[in-house]
Amino acid sequence: MSPTTTEEFALPERALENFGAAVRAAIEEYGRVTSADVPIEAPRRPEFGDFATSAAFGLAKIVKKSPPEVAAHLVQLLQKSGVLRHELFAAIEPAGGFINVRLAPRCWQNSVARILREGKEFGRCGPSGKRISLEFGSANPTGPLVVVQGRTLSIGQTLANAMQARGHFVFTEWIINDEGAQMETLARSLYARYRQATNPSYPLPEGGYPGEYLIPIARAIRDADGERWESAPESEWLPHFMKFGRDRIVAEQEATAKRFGVHYDHWQSEKELHESGRVKADLERLRERGYTYEQEGALWFKATRFGDDKDRVLVRSDGRTTYYGADVAYHYEKLQRSDYTIDILGPDHHGYIGRIRGVADALGHKDQLDVLISQQITLMRGREQVSMSKRAGNIVTLDEIIDEVGVDAARFFFVMLAPDQPLKFDLELAKEQSNNNPVFYVQYGHARIASVFKNAAASDVDDAARGATLEKLEHPAELALARRLDEFPRVVAATVEQLAPQRLSHYAREVASDFHQFYTHCRILEQDRDTRLARLGLSIAAQQVLASVLGLIGVSAPTSM
């Protein structure tokens, strides 16, 4: 039996339900309307209380009085109401048409008790039964992951984490674009590097990949096969170099993702999609539905019927399927096996959205697909922009970024902005161990709490963790922090519903900020035992929420730094 006695009816959301029902009853009595809408919102300014409703504005029209009058009258009805449980509310007052509500400290105390009881589970839901397919980061297996993909990976993994917390079944996947002309270019570039070991002037092919990352791979081939390929004809070495390079690069991409805290449930080879016959079968399905036609020897998808600006080729006139054709097949599969399918694409894939949406529409899954663009990154070093011209071969890899600023800073910065917002990423700032750096501000909050626990008596911390006593929480800073912590489940929900990972990083900062304010205004290790335990309890809850939100973002929560 836990000594924590959370009064379920006195949790903030229960109090709000009670309030909403009471307002609804009052409106029906006053305006003779049924099933009134009672929107509840969180006011920006603290003096307006914890919550407010604008319900009086709607009723004002019906009863033909001014909103302030209506609000005042509603409050009178509420005071007399038999529906309202008065002990849950510290204040209910009309203000310019709004009705502001301040909950009794007891509600917030109960919320803290619940967080202490639920611990890591606070903010998580049981299984929703919803299956979500989330594809992000997919790339050509022709080189290492670069910075902009790091952002896509951060966004994708953070969303996946948040969805899991909401109880959804999330399936993360990556497509390996190992089919197409770029694979031959890879093989030829790799071969050139192989030849350069004995002949430094051997030229890279026209339009080849100039990056030095191919050199060690070429060396690996030489270590295994010696000079065997030096005099072989292209028809012999090409398939080998293609497969060797592809396998090696995919393995490196996966290693980088893993190092970055990003896990994929499935790596899908595009080549395999073709070889298994799935592409063919799914294209046939489109044809049967009459969404394709042949012209000039090629097979076209009637994309314009679904809002795209031109029709698109699925199968080229030489019989080879386009990337798009394969993707049609893959999306059909994903839409079949999930309730909701999400693609996160790089900034250079704007033009692809309409096409992929068109396919979902044609296959009868129009509202089941969301396509998100992870916008570009401009790397900064202080005021200086870091050049990342791919043409010149000076790419900046994700590994280099991790080496320089660490996983924590990169993961946090990459989700600070809305995905469709271009991001300026300042390497100097990300490395800075100061309050200029938002990652450190949040982590510092977590570490600072840990430090307080070290100074406290162990038995006090244990008692506080059981929620021994929380009645002393009443200082505005204490209640503000408790109120903030109570938001966590709703923040996770909003993150998922709006596909907005930046909500989590903003929220993390707000929790840290509210904790720091509480810390300076209220001494935690007070003489008075009840006060001390209450504040320790609040601190434990705050630390838990900080750890949880940082965990969703993929950032560590240090106990000292």
Place this chain on the structure above:
RNA sequence: GCGCCUGUAGCUCAGCUGGAUAGAGCGCUGCCCUCCGAAGGCAGAGGUCGGGGGUUCGAAUCCCUUCGGGCGCGCCA
């Protein structure tokens, strides 16, 4: 030219899907450690929410228009 994204404080950005006097960080000015981590806190200055129309009791948010910025418009991926 067409399509998508975007324009909010000197800078970087929030703004919870239409609510109250538009917020935060950095930078700037001035304060707060005999006391749990000052990597912190408090106060102040700083805004025609690109411009113009419209819808609404109410608009940064929705609609139209206009100007500026980014990206995309292959039988490439």
